[in-house]
Amino acid sequence: MEQILDVIIAKYNYWIYITLMMIGLFGVIAKNNLVKKIVGMSIFQTAIILFFVSMGMKRGATIPIVMHDHGAHGPIQAVDYINPLPHVLMLTAIVVAVSTLGVALALAVKVYKKYGTLEEDEILEQIRKS
Amino acid sequence: MTDHLPAFIVAVPLLTAFLVFALGWLRRELCFPVGLLGLGLAAWSCVGLLLEVLGSGPVTYRLGGWEAPWGIEYFVDTLNGMVLAAISVSAFIHWIWSAPAVKLQFQDRLGAIYGLQLLFVTGLLGMTITGDAFNLYVLLEIASITAYALIAMGEQRAALSSLNYVFMGTVGACFYLLGVGYLYIMTGTLNMADLARLLTGLHGSRAIQVAFVITMVGLWLKMAFFPLHGWLPNAYSHAPSPVSALIAPLMTKVMVYVMIRIDLYVFGPAYSFQKLGMDRAVVWLAVIAVIMGSIMALAQKNLKRMLTYVILVEVGYMVGGFWLGNRSGMTGAILHLLNDVFMTLGAFMAVGNLLYRLPGCSFGELRDVFSKMPFSMGALVATALSIVGVPPTCGFFSKWYLLLGALEAGQYGFLIALIFSSLISVVLFFRVFEGAFFRAQTHENAHHQPDHTMEEAPVQMVVPLLVVAAGLVALGIFSAEIVSTIVEPVIPPAFF
Numbered sequence: 001m002e003q004i005l006d007v008i009i010a011k012y013n014y015w016i017y018i019t020l021m022m023i024g025l026f027g028v029i030a031k032n033n034l035v036k037k038i039v040g041m042s043i044f045q046t047a048i049i050l051f052f053v054s055m056g057m058k059r060g061a062t063i064p065i066v067m068h069d070h071g072a073h074g075p076i077q078a079v080d081y082i083n084p085l086p087h088v089l090m091l092t093a094i095v096v097a098v099s100t101l102g103v104a105l106a107l108a109v110k111v112y113k114k115y116g117t118l119e120e121d122e123i124l125e126q127i128r129k130s
Numbered sequence: 131m132t133d134h135l136p137a138f139i140v141a142v143p144l145l146t147a148f149l150v151f152a153l154g155w156l157r158r159e160l161c162f163p164v165g166l167l168g169l170g171l172a173a174w175s176c177v178g179l180l181l182e183v184l185g186s187g188p189v190t191y192r193l194g195g196w197e198a199p200w201g202i203e204y205f206v207d208t209l210n211g212m213v214l215a216a217i218s219v220s221a222f223i224h225w226i227w228s229a230p231a232v233k234l235q236f237q238d239r240l241g242a243i244y245g246l247q248l249l250f251v252t253g254l255l256g257m258t259i260t261g262d263a264f265n266l267y268v269l270l271e272i273a274s275i276t277a278y279a280l281i282a283m284g285e286q287r288a289a290l291s292s293l294n295y296v297f298m299g300t301v302g303a304c305f306y307l308l309g310v311g312y313l314y315i316m317t318g319t320l321n322m323a324d325l326a327r328l329l330t331g332l333h334g335s336r337a338i339q340v341a342f343v344i345t346m347v348g349l350w351l352k353m354a355f356f357p358l359h360g361w362l363p364n365a366y367s368h369a370p371s372p373v374s375a376l377i378a379p380l381m382t383k384v385m386v387y388v389m390i391r392i393d394l395y396v397f398g399p400a401y402s403f404q405k406l407g408m409d410r411a412v413v414w415l416a417v418i419a420v421i422m423g424s425i426m427a428l429a430q431k432n433l434k435r436m437l438t439y440v441i442l443v444e445v446g447y448m449v450g451g452f453w454l455g456n457r458s459g460m461t462g463a464i465l466h467l468l469n470d471v472f473m474t475l476g477a478f479m480a481v482g483n484l485l486y487r488l489p490g491c492s493f494g495e496l497r498d499v500f501s502k503m504p505f506s507m508g509a510l511v512a513t514a515l516s517i518v519g520v521p522p523t524c525g526f527f528s529k530w531y532l533l534l535g536a537l538e539a540g541q542y543g544f545l546i547a548l549i550f551s552s553l554i555s556v557v558l559f560f561r562v563f564e565g566a567f568f569r570a571q572t573h574e575n576a577h578h579q580p581d582h583t584m585e586e587a588p589v590q591m592v593v594p595l596l597v598v599a600a601g602l603v604a605l606g607i608f609s610a611e612i613v614s615t616i617v618e619p620v621i622p623p624a625f626f
Contacts, residue, residue: 034293044304048307107278107292108293127287
């Protein structure tokens with residue numbers, strides 16, 4: 001039992017992202033309301049963003065801006081700085097996530113105008129009748 | 131100037147897209163010629179690049195002059211040179227063809243639909259040309275988001291189908307991104323060539339295995355490989371016909387290309403085929419995809435919807451052929467990728483022509499359409515022959531390589547599935563043509579003189595369709611040259 005706890009605690013960031021991702025996937029697949037599905041999709045994307053951000057992190061490191069630049073106190077140690085690349089990638093991924101969310105919400109509005117409801121089973125009922 | 135051709139290919143349609151968006155407000159009648167110019171320039175650059183690659187070997191281009199592992203690198207060999215040329219040429223033909231239908235349906239939204247079409251093509255071209263795993267994700271999302279918007283421009287159920295596509299597509303793209311994240315943890319690079327070099331030492335790693343499987347699942351979701359195909363039929367059949375003729379041929383095929391690129395040039399054939407040992411399972415999945423796709427296509431009563439299931443079958447061919455893991459199978463898959471772009475383009479363009487005149491394209495509404503629209507139906511017959519695989523057309527040659535590959539690999543299940551689906555597609559198209567050849571026999575008709583008035587779609591829609599139909603035969607005739615100059619050099623020597 002303690003061993004399992006150690007494994008979980010040592011890599012807690014991965015466990016958090018997996019949990020969040022599964023919550024999001026559950027929302028996309030199992031929820032009946034279209035807005036809830038969109039929320040699930042958003043959680044799913046955010047989980048991956050958290051995963052990327054956490055992997056650039058280093059213990060005891062600082063923000064990736066080179067200090068002591070003017071005096072040149074010895075060589076720059078990469079260990080002292082957080083890896084900025086995953087964070088930069090995630091700026092792009094956040095923009096992508098926002099635009100997907102925007103398109104999805106716009107489509108939800110269009111669906112609502114057409115069927116007057118956002119519950120998927122009611123929409124399917126209407127389609128079957130017509 | 132030819133040094134910057136790779137950058138041109140993405141930059142020109144991108145800038146034209148924004149220009150066309152703006153022209154949609156200012157001078158609506160200029161949208162079409164400006165887009166035509168942009169796509170023409172892109173097609174010219176792609177073909178020029180392909181010729182350059184054929185002459186002097188693969189081209190690498192560093193965006194902004196940044197060195198490879200830090201900056202974004204564009205890499206073109208004959209494989210993606212061929213895909214680039216196929217995308218840009220078919221988008222150019224589609225642009226000319228779609229103008230009358232777009233004008234009819236989207237008179238007030240010309241800027242929006244034309245701009246989105248150009249952005250969609252930009253995303254596909256960028257995805258094909260890039261040599262950077264993360265850049266691929268971004269361009270994949272550009273192509274997907276524009277596809278969602280384009281599909282939602284249809285009527286009736288289009289918005290709902292598009293929303294379902296959004297959910298599935300986002301999950302697929304996120305899986306791909308997750309796989310890239312694992313690769314980045316293990317190697318610290320995103321450049322594909324660099325990844326391939328560093329991954330050779332990491333074949334035993336569990337994290338790489340997870341990365342491989344997650345990436346593949348993401349890509350299969352985007353290309354609608356059988357158990358993950360749920361979004362495709364609704365999205366493509368409810369999209370407006372000018373849009374589905376653009377998205378249906380290109381999106382799934384480019385995703386198949388990405389799978390080939392990732393497997394052969396990032397993970398490497400030694401890892402994908404020998405180390406992992408999942409190739410037989412994937413071929414069996416493809417067998418199920420081909421058979422189920424054929425059966426579901428048989429159950430449809432609408433031509434456009436039937437063709438969406440034919441796409442599922444074609445995806446099954448390509449994935450299965452690729453995972454056979456021998457030279458013939460891989461040749462067949464790559465050749466089929468090229469052929470299928472034009473086969474699907476021809477089929478959906480013909481449906482677009484029919485829908486320009488007819489209220490719908492369920493089998494009942496297609497009665498007597500042969501005498502009304504002989505040219506469109508003739509072209510549809512040509513594409514149908516190609517999809518079935520009749521010799522002078524290109525479909526035959528790629529299927530032949532696939533059959534050879536299945537025999538060599540001893541995958542008789544795939545062999546049977548190929549033959550079964552070919553027979554089913556004979557039945558599928560025969561049903562359509564039989565119905566369309568005879569007029570509806572009602573008692574009133576029997577007394578009236580039969581009217582043989584032709585109601586063909588506009589010339590601007592018929593001529594590009596006939597060009598595509600002729601192109602199918604030309605691709606078939608030149609298939610030996612295509613295989614020896616384009617397909618053979620890109621298959622790694624590990625396959626014999």
